[in-house]
Amino acid sequence: MLLLVPCVLPTWSAAEVLFSWSQIVVDSKLSVRAVVPSGEACPDLYVDSQSVKMSTRADPEPGAFEDRVCESLLSPSSTPRVIRIGSRRLPDISARVGYNRRDGLARIVFVGDTGCRVSRLLEQDCKSPDKWPLRQVLSGISNQDPDLVVHVGDYLYREVECTDESKCDKRIYGDKSSTWAEDWLLPLQSVSDKLVFLFVRGNHESCNRAYKGWFRYLDAYPLSKQRYENCEKITDPWVLDLGHWDMGDVGFYVYDSSSSDEIFHRGSDVQSMRQKFLKGISSVRSSQMWLLTHRPLWAYWKYGMEYYGNVPQTRAIAEVMPEKFVAVVSGHVHFAQILSMRRDEHDKKGGGACSQQASGRACMKSITQIISGNGGAHLNAVKGEQPMAALSLPTRGGSVGAGLNKIAKSAYRSLALHGFVIDDVSTLGGFGFCRVDIPVNGEGHPVTQGKQAAVTFHGVGGEELRKFLVATTSPTGLRLNR
Structure with a gap:
């Protein structure tokens, strides 16, 4: 006799979900987050049809944040999981890892500085997809089919009331839920069912700017009352071990540079930053490390000054950075740039001295600085060039630029480079993102021409602009693949 048993499907939560996404957080865990209206309870989360409780991460704050942020943490998994909130499926990084279909290649995309700038000096046209192309940039990223997307900081740019409503909405500005929705959460929804993110804090999320939204929505740590109400100026660094997700012996060291000044500093500031940087070094087990920090240690930009x-940050970190660090990835400057940096071992006063005693390990001798700060915010133009123009600059020899006298420029250059030499630099204008392909388990790959990492800059729609190879096992710097 055939016995018919009714199939019982899970009853999805009726809570209205405004936004949902998955991101990597401390301890290499997957954080599934959802934002619901202030009057709603947290929705049900289902992992392989099993109910998992979502707890409140941030309560509503009337007049500023008219929503509730919910969260559930999942440990790394070696098998793909089906994750759903309501009818919406969210990505799991174990399911995203695609190195098998790419023959041993892990693919990471970096994007940064994505919000629409509305300030007292400039009103970007937030209503024009050509002038603020964030959604197209995210779509182009999705088409690359990456295993992980890293946002290197600066999400909220609508800081003052808009005066031209043909470009931006007058009421949407400042650190509140409506601004976060327009500048990041709504565009994020267009790809959050496909992409897993890691978020880095930018200077636009510092304690005198949009810090509350940062801690509510995106910070990698649990949200404490102390951190939220008093604003933690510099959060502790943390490590994403890609090995936890079967993506190779590589670690991403996430460092909070949101509150660092650009030039002026006290000795105590440098000491505090160095202590923060070194705090998590002892826990690093990966043989290859990439530093993720919003403000670049090094850059080259000329606009009135150099x-x-x-x-x-350079004085605090570069001098003690262990040799296993092969690259720094940042945003902050609104273009795409890559620099090959070398320690000047003849400079015994600056970083060339290499404070091995402070780090307890041999110092790196060369490193690649990558800048991916062209995700949507108004672009930085090089003086005398249009924002869309490509730029290659000499970096040794005579001083260039104007606006500061030669002595001042020389002094600043000496301070910033601090015992390091720029061997090569290439800069690209225009909106876009950066893709990095890393061979898994140190095995060679045709895309990377061996054991190197391949860094490719892309335009808005994903078109490939320029490709570089970064040494990951020996201090030979980068070279341009023309």
Whole structure:
């Protein structure tokens, strides 16, 4: 006799979900987050049809944040899981890992500085997809089929009331839920069912700017009352071990540079930043490390004056950075750039001295600085060039640029480089993102021409603009693949 047993499907939560996504957080866990209206309870989360409780991460704050943020943490898994909130499926990084279909290649995309700038000096046209192309950039990223997307900081740019309503909405500005929705959460929804993210804090999320939204929605740590109400100026660094997700012996060291000044600093500031940086080094087990920090240690930009990077951060970190660090990935400057940096071992006063005693390990001798700060915010133009123009600059020899006298420029250059030399630099204008392909388990790959990592800059729609190869096992710097 055939016995018919009714199939019982899970009853999805009736809670109205405004936004949902999955992101990597401390301890290499997957955080599934959902935002619901202030009057709603947290929705049900289902993992392989099993109910998992979502708890409140952030309560509503009347007048500013008219929503509730919910969260559930999942440990790394070696098998793909089906994750759903209501009828919406969210990605699991174990299911996203695609190195098998790419023959041993892990693919990470970096994007940064994505919000629409509305300030007292400039009103970007937030209603024009050509002038603020964030959704197209995210679509282009999705088409790359990455295993992980890293946002290197600066999400909220609508900081003052808009005066031209043909470009932006007058009431949407400041650190509140409606602004976060327009500048990041709504665009995120277009790809959050396909992509897993890691978020880095930018200077637009510092304690005198949009810090509350940062801690509510995106921070990798549990939200405490102390951190939220008093604003934690510099959060502790943390490590994403890609090995937990079967993506190779590589670690991403996430460092909070949101509150660092650009040039001026006290000795105590440098010491505090160095202590923060070294705090998590002892826990690093990966043989290859990439530093993720919003403000670049090094850069080259000329607009009235020369900008060589973040002086306090360089003085605090570069001198003690262990040799297993092969690259720094940042945003902050609104274009795409890659620099090959070498320690000047003849400079015994600056970073060339290499403070091995402080880190307890041999110092790196060369490193690649990558800047991916062209995700949507108004682009930085190089003086004398249009924002869309590509730029290649000499970096040794005579001083260039104007606006500061030669002595001042020389002094700043010395402070910023601090015992390091720029061997090569390439800069690209226009909106876009950066893709990094890393060979898994140190095995060679045709895309990377061996054991190197391949860094590719892409335009808005994903078109490939320029490709570089970064050494990951020996201090030979980068080279341009023309």
